Amino acid sequence: MSTRKIAIFDTTLRDGEQSPGCSMKLHDKLLVASNLEALKVDVIEAGFAIASPGDFESVQAIANHVKDCTVASLARCLKGDIDQAWAAVRGAARPRIHVFLATSPVHMEYKLRMTPEQVLQQATTMVAYARSLCPEVQFSLEDFTRTEEEFSWRVIESVIKAGAAVVNLPDTVGYAIPEAFGARIGRVLEHVPNAGQATLAVHCHNDLGLAVANSLAALKAGAGQAECTINGIGERAGNAALEEIVMALKVRRDFFAGLECRVDTTKIMATSRCVCSVTGSRVQANKAIVGQNAFAHESGIHQHGMLANRETYEIMTPESVGLSQSQMVLGKHSGKHALKDRLTQLGIALNDDQLQELFTRFKDLADAKKVVTDADIEALARGLEMRNDGQQKLVFDRFLAATGNTNANVSTVRLKVDGQTVEEVAMGSGPIEASFNAINKMLNLHVTVENFAVSAVTANVDAQGECELRVRHNQKVYLGRGVAQDIIEAAIRAYVHALNGLLEDEQRMTANAAALAAAGAGGGLA
Ligand code: KIV
Ligand code: ZN
Numbered sequence: 001m002s003t004r005k006i007a008i009f010d011t012t013l014r015d016g017e018q019s020p021g022c023s024m025k026l027h028d029k030l031l032v033a034s035n036l037e038a039l040k041v042d043v044i045e046a047g048f049a050i051a052s053p054g055d056f057e058s059v060q061a062i063a064n065h066v067k068d069c070t071v072a073s074l075a076r077c078l079k080g081d082i083d084q085a086w087a088a089v090r091g092a093a094r095p096r097i098h099v100f101l102a103t104s105p106v107h108m109e110y111k112l113r114m115t116p117e118q119v120l121q122q123a124t125t126m127v128a129y130a131r132s133l134c135p136e137v138q139f140s141l142e143d144f145t146r147t148e149e150e151f152s153w154r155v156i157e158s159v160i161k162a163g164a165a166v167v168n169l170p171d172t173v174g175y176a177i178p179e180a181f182g183a184r185i186g187r188v189l190e191h192v193p194n195a196g197q198a199t200l201a202v203h204c205h206n207d208l209g210l211a212v213a214n215s216l217a218a219l220k221a222g223a224g225q226a227e228c229t230i231n232g233i234g235e236r237a238g239n240a241a242l243e244e245i246v247m248a249l250k251v252r253r254d255f256f257a258g259l260e261c262r263v264d265t266t267k268i269m270a271t272s273r274c275v276c277s278v279t280g281s282r283v284q285a286n287k288a289i290v291g292q293n294a295f296a297h298e299s300g301i302h303q304h305g306m307l308a309n310r311e312t313y314e315i316m317t318p319e320s321v322g323l324s325q326s327q328m329v330l331g332k333h334s335g336k337h338a339l340k341d342r343l344t345q346l347g348i349a350l351n352d353d354q355l356q357e358l359f360t361r362f363k364d365l366a367d368a369k370k371v372v373t374d375a376d377i378e379a380l381a382r383g384l385e386m387r388n389d390g391q392q393k394l395v396f397d398r399f400l401a402a403t404g405n406t407n408a409n410v411s412t413v414r415l416k417v418d419g420q421t422v423e424e425v426a427m428g429s430g431p432i433e434a435s436f437n438a439i440n441k442m443l444n445l446h447v448t449v450e451n452f453a454v455s456a457v458t459a460n461v462d463a464q465g466e467c468e469l470r471v472r473h474n475q476k477v478y479l480g481r482g483v484a485q486d487i488i489e490a491a492i493r494a495y496v497h498a499l500n501g502l503l504e505d506e507q508r509m510t511a512n513a514a515a516l517a518a519a520g521a522g523g524g525l526a
Pocket of ligand 2: 015170172203205235
C-alpha cells in the first residue's frame, strides 16, 4: 500500500490562545511548546508576532527553543507584519511565515474594503515578499469555504507561483459539511494547474461540531496538512481537536488507507493535561480521547464484556494515548524523585523553586490524606502561586474565619506583602467574601471577581477543594487558582494568585512607562 504523509500543524498557541480566558504567559507557552515537540507535531504555530511585544517575545523564545518542529508565526498580508514575523522566527531550526488574507465576498467587501483583484494582487505580492525573507511560506485564504470557487483557484495558483509552499484553505466560520468540503478540496487539485507543487492544508472551526469530520474528509480528498489544537481550544466553538484527528487516522487506518502522521500518540494525555493546566480550561468529562470518562466503563454489561475481552467495548487502548494504568500510589513516604517522575508523566514541568513548594504541599497533604492521587498532584500544581522567578509580591500565610448561618461572617487574613507581614479583618456575606474584603482592605484594591468556581479534586469527603476564579481590573482579566483541604483557604489562595498576576502586570507597565519617559528625555538631549 502506498503511503501519503500528513503534516500536523498545531495552532494551540495562536488560534487556541485566542479563545476567551485561554491566554498564556511566556513560561506557559514554552511548556506547551516542549510538550508539542515531544508529541512530534510537524509545525508549531507559536503566535502572531505583530500582535504585541509579549507575543513577539514568546514566538521568538519558542523559535529559539524548539529543534524538532517547524515554528511559524502568523502575519497579516502586510509588509510590517511579515517583517515582525520573520524577526521572531528567523532563529528557528525550521522557520515558517504564515500569511493570511480573506477571500470571501463578505470579508473582502465589509472587512477589507478591497476588490477581488486587489486581494489577488496583495496576496501574491506579499507571499513573494515573505518568500524573499523566509525559506518556507504558507498562505491562508481566510474564509475559504465561503469564497467564490473559481476566484479561490486563481488565488491558489497565483500564491503558489509567488513561492507559497503550503496553501491553507480554512473553514474560518465552521460552515462546511464534510462531504462537500472533501469534494471542494478534490476540485482544487483538479482545477489548479500547479496545485501539485504545494501542500494543501485545512484549518477547520467547530461552530457546527464538524471541525474534525471536515478535516478528515479533506485529508482523504488529498489535503496534506491538518491544522488543529490540543483539546480543540480556539476561537468561538474552537478548532479541530488534534487528538481526535490523529487517533481517527490511527484507529481507522483501514479507512484512511495510506495516510500517516508522525505524532507519538502516547504523549497525547500529557500534552492535553499541560494545556488544561496552563489555560485553566478543563475538558468536558465525555470529550473524545482526553475526557475523564473516555476510557471509563460504567454499566454492568460493558464491564462484563471488558473483562471477557477488552475489544468488546474498546477501539483503542488507554495506553495508546498515554493514559497510564499504573496504580503506583504516592503517600507520605514518597520522596521528591518519585514526585518529580510523576509530574513528568503528567506533563507538568516545574522549576526548582516550584518543585520545592509543591513537595512541601504534597507532604502536608499526604499527612492529611492516606493516598495522594494524580488528580491531587495536578490540582496542587495548578494551584501553585509562585511566580516563575520565585519572588511573588503576595504570599498567603493564614486566615481565621468565624462563620455560620446565624451570625455575621468575619475573616482575618494574614499575608506577606513584599516580605512584610500584614493582617486585616473584614466582614462579608460569607466567609470567602469576608476574606477577599480583608485582602482588598490591606491592598486598597477595587477589583471584580468573575467565574468563581469551587470543586472537589477527588470524590471522597477528605478531598481537597480547588478554587478557580478570574479577577477583572482595568479591562484586563487575571486567572487565579488555589488548592487546599479547606475551601475557604483554596479561595483565598486563588484570589492571591490572581492578584499576584495583576500586580506583576502593573509593575511591568510602570517600568515600561518609566523606560519610555527616560528614553524620551534622552532623545531630547541627543
Ligand atoms: O480561522 C482562520 O481562518 C484562521 C486563519 C488565520 C488561518 O485562523
Ligand atoms: Zn482559525
